[in-house]
Amino acid sequence: MTSSAFPLKKEKRSVWRFLLSELKPRGKWITPFNVISIPVMLVGAAIIIIRFINGIGAVSNVNQDIPWGVWKGFNVITGVAFAGGAYILTFVVYVLKVEKFHSIVRVTVLNGFLAYVFYAGALVLDLGKPWNIFNPIIGNNFGANSVLFLVAWHFLLYIIAQAIEFSPAVAEWLNARRAHKILSGLTLGAVIFGITLSTLHQSGLGALFLMAKEKIHPLWYSEFIPLLFLMSSVFAGLSMVIFEGSISERVFADQITSENKKQRKDIILILSRVCAFSMFVYLFMQILVFAHGHRWEYINTPMGYWFLIEIFGFVVLPMLLFLLSFKRANIMLAKVAAVFTILGIILNRLNVSIIAFRWDAAVHYVPSWMEIVVAVSIIFVEIWIFRWVINRLPVLRESPSWAKNKHA
Template sequence: MVFIRGELRPKGNIFTPFNIISVPVILLGAILIAYRMVKGLGSITNLSQDFPWGMWIGFDVMTGVAFAGGAYVLTFVVYILRIEKYHPIIRATVLNGFLAYVFYAGALVIDLGRPWHIFNPVIGNKFGLSSVLFLVAWHFILYMIAEFIEISPAFAEWLGLKRIKKILASLTLGAVVFGITLSTLHQSGLGALFMMAKGKIHPLWYTEFIPVLFFVSSIFAGLSLVIFEGTISHKVFSQQLDDEHRRSHSDILIGLAKGCSGAMFAYFFLKILIFMHGRHWEYVFTGWGQWYLLELIGLVLVPCYLFLRGAMYKNLTIIRIAAILTMIGVIINRLNYSIIAFKWYIPLPAHYIPHWMEIETTLAIVFAEIWVFRWIVNRMPILRKPPAWET
């Protein structure tokens, strides 16, 4: 108990710029969530029967899960392909992915009109075996369990549980294979949800290949977040990194940039083939066509080139700029499907626009996830080397 009490105490300066900004946002978000639970969705959202999915689904779930894709990509690279170069960042990436699923599953609970129905896929209250949403729900649950098993050895090392750590480590490879399988399925499954909205999504975005596009984009979405998060962690948690980790940082980012470039080229090629096959030339010179080209060229092709150039010339600044552009592109892409290009034919005054309280709640969830991530990294061997008895 003395150890736990000591670990619960703050480590470092409390009054940092991030803390000063994030604490009020989290507290206000908690109040708004409590108010929503008492008064219902309409009390803090602009959701309606015409637009039942809003900011919490479009950003928190659709975008958040795409950004969590770095976990399944890097676990495949490290544990299956045995490319040890990326091993120093594997725990941080898996932890980030696990927390993303936990917090965005929480956002999903908030978004449900009847939150207690979240247990229906588990307890068997009218199993929807033919439902894509049922499939995604079970994949979410099982994937969170798989990621918890993958990261659990760090918890055992933190608590000094040598025997338990050995048992958990023996389960890692199985959890990785299981998790990769689940992740590839539900990344595409989220895209499959929009297959049923053919008449509601703009023709430039709707295609029967949405599941494939969602899966491929989750690869470079996840890796771009790893680059972004890794850059920040390298500075914020620099005291936890050994010399070897510091030396390998640049090489890791360059390798990730190559992966992003390849995945983005494949995605761009698929989008061109789909556009040519769909023959939606009449929309190209409209406002929607310009928006589509901005996403495809400005936020896919351009960062793809920047990633390639940054990797070729080993320019980390270009790689980081490309990662930020890619993240913006993924956010816009997921919001296009769920909000912006959804029921595009409805005039803007009647269209769904997120309430400021929806945006504030989303920020609170993101900040809360960062707080938990920071708390764990400051106490457990996530970035630093494991205890001596592990070597």
């Protein structure tokens, strides 16, 4: 009896010691990324404190006409589009069962999960009364006819779904075999639930602006904003997968096996084909909306030129680059195209939510330096946590051998 209880206790204690040791930082401290990100995050934290003492107006330039600034327009609305890679890849891997993409699905889900957690965090900073954030979740305050109600609930549920999708990696890290088996069994359900939620809230973010009919420049407003947002989240997410992958490949080179490295080239080329195709569909939808709305009269105006820059410079151009990269099997071209696509998505989301929103207002909104520092800090904190996880959990690394055969 005593002999069997003793090792159990010992193992338990070692789990805590293990967790403590994992919390310690690893590797060099003085890296270019750390040197830049640490001061920015410290300043960002100070600004957040000022924001909670003196109100949003003390640090932010949002005003009565344009109430949503970069924290919502960039961190939430743009960030969520980039997190779209997770629902596309889980669809490909777990529903279509294209095993080729298995090596990158975990890192993409992790990215998506962190993105949602931190962008929900950005939302809290922007709320005037964040202590009431539980009102739409508990109690009898359901504004069920609000698009934002739908989006908020979907964020919450999708964070849970992604946590379940990622949980087998945590189980492998903690060497919890039984939990691993249970959690792996939940993956398919979480994936199907997650994809459904994603289609609805990616489009829902666009639907948020449906009631602002006269406030958004007609070149950006249409009743099809939800569909355009959903379609563009496909190539936004996949471009982010390509972009993030090309950085991870270098930074975490020691974790990727040589077999995976070869596979990665193949993966990028297939993804660029999917990007090119979805961008073509998106472009076609944009043209339909444009023609359907009789919008020629707006083209020869400053906002019209701005619209043309967005469409030709950041949709047509990267689409052609993706096609070319696939034709020539050129990885570099695909990466360039991904960067252009990412810039284009930022441009599009900021156009709808900020730049073309009350484009006719007397006072235009330009974000303050403090807003930008906070927006960037949020991304830096996310990258720090991402790095911490990658260095410890089997995300890019191969799973331990005991977990492998159950995965097929």
